[in-house]
Amino acid sequence: MRITNFPKEFIKAIPVLKEIQDAGYEAYFVxxxxxxxxxxxxxxxxxxxxxxxxxxxxxxxxxxVDTGIEHGTVxxxxxxxxxxxxxxxxxxxxxxxxxxxxxxxxxxxxxDLKRRDLTINALAMGADGTVIDLFNxxxxxxxHIIRAVGDPHExxxxxxxxxxxxxxxxxxxxxxxxxxxxxxxKDNASLLSKIAVERIRVELIKMFLGKNPNAGVETFINTxxxxxxxxxxxxxxxxxxxxxxxxxxxxxxxxCWVLLGYEFNLNIQQLKQLMRHWKTSRDLINQVExxxxxxxxxxxLLDSQVLFNAGLDLAIxxxxxxxxxGKEAFSDQKIKDQYMKLPIKSVSEIKVTxxxxxQKLNMKPGPMIGQILTDxxxxxxxxxxxxxxxxLISYISKNY
Ligand code: ATP
Ligand code: MG
Numbered sequence: 060m061r062i063t064n065f066p067k068e069f070i071k072a073i074p075v076l077k078e079i080q081d082a083g084y085e086a087y088f089v090x091x092x093x094x095x096x097x098x099x100x101x102x103x104x105x106x107x108x109x110x111x112x113x114x115x116x117x118x119x120x121x122x123x124v125d126t127g128i129e130h131g132t133v134x135x136x137x138x139x140x141x142x143x144x145x146x147x148x149x150x151x152x153x154x155x156x157x158x159x160x161x162x163x164x165x166x167x168x169x170x171d172l173k174r175r176d177l178t179i180n181a182l183a184m185g186a187d188g189t190v191i192d193l194f195n196x197x198x199x200x201x202x203h204i205i206r207a208v209g210d211p212h213e214x215x216x217x218x219x220x221x222x223x224x225x226x227x228x229x230x231x232x233x234x235x236x237x238x239x240x241x242x243x244x245k246d247n248a249s250l251l252s253k254i255a256v257e258r259i260r261v262e263l264i265k266m267f268l269g270k271n272p273n274a275g276v277e278t279f280i281n282t283x284x285x286x287x288x289x290x291x292x293x294x295x296x297x298x299x300x301x302x303x304x305x306x307x308x309x310x311x312x313x314x315c316w317v318l319l320g321y322e323f324n325l326n327i328q329q330l331k332q333l334m335r336h337w338k339t340s341r342d343l344i345n346q347v348e349x350x351x352x353x354x355x356x357x358x359x360l361l362d363s364q365v366l367f368n369a370g371l372d373l374a375i376x377x378x379x380x381x382x383x384x385g386k387e388a389f390s391d392q393k394i395k396d397q398y399m400k401l402p403i404k405s406v407s408e409i410k411v412t413x414x415x416x417x418q419k420l421n422m423k424p425g426p427m428i429g430q431i432l433t434d435x436x437x438x439x440x441x442x443x444x445x446x447x448x449x450x451l452i453s454y455i456s457k458n459y
Contacts, residue, residue: 211243230275
C-alpha cells in the first residue's frame, strides 16, 4: 500500500528523511502520524524512526537538540520546524511492568515496530509513501479495531500503561477492542497499580475527550481497570452513570472533572480531594472548583452573581455539563448574552475602591471595608445600585 496524498507536515519533513537516507541509513515516518494520515485526520506531531544512531543523526544535521538522547531521540531542526528522530530500538528489559528505562538500539525497523503497543500504531511509511505494515495494522485500521501487537498478555505485562492507551484509542477513534486484547486487559488490569497516576491521568483524560467516551468508560469499568485508579473503586456507580449518558461530548479537562464530581455525587471539597489524589495541577483544581460551584448553584447559570463568579469560560463549561447530566441548561449563546449584560465583569470595575472609602469617607482600614465592597458588588450585579461613583458614595454614607 502506498500513500500518495501526503499531508503538508509530511511534505515538509520529507527532506529530513531523504538526508538520513542519503547518508546511508534508513528513515521512516512511524506511529501516530502514519495512523492519522491514513485516517485523514490532522497530525499533531511527526515522528521519524531511523537506523542511524543518535550520534550519527547529529553528524548528518547541523542543528539538533538532545531532547531524549538516552532513549535514542534527537530533535532535528529544519526550516523552523523540529522533528524527533528516534533510533530503531527494542525495549527488552521491562522492570516493574513500566516503560523500561533502558533501551537497546537496533538497525532493523521490524524490531522497532514489534515493541509498539497497537497494530494501528505500528505502521511505518517511507519517503515514497510506501506503508510498512508487519502486523496487519492497515486491516485493523480499516475495520476500526484496537489490537495489541503480538501477544497481548506479553505486551501489557511489559508496560501496563498500554492498557489505558488501548481504551484511550478506542474512545479517541471510536474503534472496537479486539476480543483477545480485551481479555488480556481484564487479566492484567491489576498491573495498572504499578503506573504513575499522572501517566494514567493523561490517558484517562484523552479517553474522556475522545469521540466515544461512553464506550471507553464502559470498557474501563468492565475490564476492572478503574479498580486500580485513585478513589475510583468507591465510585463504580458514578462511572456507570457516566457510561450511560447519552453521547458524552467533552471539550476540555475541566469539563471531565466537573462531570466526574457531579456523577460521583461529590461536594466541592471531595472533588478537590479526588483531584489531588489524581495529582492534577492546582490551577486546574481552582478552575474546576469555580465551574463546579456554578453547576451546583441553586440560582442557576443565568444568575448574575453566578456568572460573575464563574467568568464566561467556566460558566460555559458548567453549562455543558448541566446539559449532559440533565440539569437545567441553556444554549452557549444564551450564557454569553447574559454574561455580556453583566454591569461589571470584575471587582476592579467597581467605581469605588477600598482606598476611596478610607480617603473620601474617612473609614478605618479593616474587615468592614471588604464587607461594604461585597455588598455594593452584589447590588451592582442585581442592578439595584448603579456602578456610578456618586451613587455608590451616597449609598455607602447612608448605610454605613
Ligand atoms: P497521540 O500523539 O495522538 O497521543 P500517538 O500514537 O502518536 O498518539 P504517542 O504517545 O505520541 O502516541 O506515541 C508515538 C508512538 O510510539 C505510538 O504510535 C506507538 O507506536 C509508540 N508508543 C507510545 N507509547 C507506547 C507504549 N507505552 N508502548 C508501546 N509503544 C508506544
Ligand atoms: Mg504522538
